[in-house]
Amino acid sequence: MAGSPERGSLVSYHGGHTLYDGTGRLEDFVQAAVRQGFAGLGFSEHMPAPPRYPYPDQPSWDEAVRKFDRYVDTVQELKVTYRDELPLLLGIEVEYLPDEEEYLTDFLARYPFDYVVGSVHYVAGIGFDHCREWYDEAAQKCGGYENLAVSYYTNVRGLLALGVTDVLGHLDLINIFSPAPISGDDVAEAEEATLAAALQWNVILDVNGRGLIKPCKQIYPRAELLRKAREMGIPATFGDDSHAPDQVGARLDEVRASMRVAGYQTVTALLPDGHQIQRVELPL
Numbered sequence: 663m664a665g666s667p668e669r670g671s672l673v674s675y676h677g678g679h680t681l682y683d684g685t686g687r688l689e690d691f692v693q694a695a696v697r698q699g700f701a702g703l704g705f706s707e708h709m710p711a712p713p714r715y716p717y718p719d720q721p722s723w724d725e726a727v728r729k730f731d732r733y734v735d736t737v738q739e740l741k742v743t744y745r746d747e748l749p750l751l752l753g754i755e756v757e758y759l760p761d762e763e764e765y766l767t768d769f770l771a772r773y774p775f776d777y778v779v780g781s782v783h784y785v786a787g788i789g790f791d792h793c794r795e796w797y798d799e800a801a802q803k804c805g806g807y808e809n810l811a812v813s814y815y816t817n818v819r820g821l822l823a824l825g826v827t828d829v830l831g832h833l834d835l836i837n838i839f840s841p842a843p844i845s846g847d848d849v850a851e852a853e854e855a856t857l858a859a860a861l862q863w864n865v866i867l868d869v870n871g872r873g874l875i876k877p878c879k880q881i882y883p884r885a886e887l888l889r890k891a892r893e894m895g896i897p898a899t900f901g902d903d904s905h906a907p908d909q910v911g912a913r914l915d916e917v918r919a920s921m922r923v924a925g926y927q928t929v930t931a932l933l934p935d936g937h938q939i940q941r942v943e944l945p946l
């Protein structure tokens with residue numbers, strides 16, 4: 663019955679983070695989605711970061727991979743348990759660093775992912791979204807905030823060029839600690855080039871409400887970028903970016919509203935069809 667009007671069009675393909683920076687049992691995320699009548703759900707746990715660039719909360723690399731193995735097994739089991747209630751997908755949120763491309767593609771080859779969320783959280787080797795201090799440090803290393811944003815979008819295009827991304831995570835995350843979107847001619851040019859690359863690589867934008875609880879207080883992508891994306895014909899989907907079961911579906915009303923304002927009429931779902939994953943347009 664997935665996709666039928668009575669199921670509504672609630673989906674999320676970015677969330678279910680529990681290993682490093684979240685809490686809870688994956689089954690509780692699934693049950694929360696079932697209760698809300700989700701039409702589809704994807705788990706996108708963070709890829710263990712390359713050993714040279716560990717996340718702040720990440721255990722040793724070996725331990726991180728052992729935990730990741732368990733994550734994959736659990737999602738595969740939940741898919742079977744809940745097959746009549748919710749189309750569930752096994753995903754991953756990858757981490758892109760220009761000098762770790764091989765690490766990324768090797769890691770992806772280890773598991774049977776249904777889809778990949780492609781994200782950039784590092785610029786100049788610094789995890790800029792971790793805290794204000796690291797954000798400022800990354801900007802300093804880049805030679806200012808405009809350069810920080812330009813370098814960020816260069817990384818996003820590097821990620822897209824690998825051709826592994828299905829859902830492009832929180833497009834303008836680089837604004838996270840900025841009271842207003844970082845602007846300037848070079849930044850606007852970098853944003854345009856990145857949207858063009860997103861179109862070229864046929865990815866779906868993750869419209870992600872988690873920025874609303876960050877200093878930037880915006881949905882990613884912000885209204886102006888989302889409108890441009892819609893005008894270019896780039897598809898978009900919802901991401902609750904849940905890091906605990908009670909965050910499933912959080913802020914999706916605002917996310918839906920922002921897509922409507924941008925002119926979208928549908929939200930793109932990823933639904934299993936035999937051994938394939940299909941893109942299905944659900945009414946917004």
Ligand SMILES: [Zn+2]
Nearest residue numbers: 679683708905
């Ligand atoms: Zn996370």
Ligand SMILES: [Zn+2]
Nearest residue numbers: 755781831832
């Ligand atoms: Zn992310």
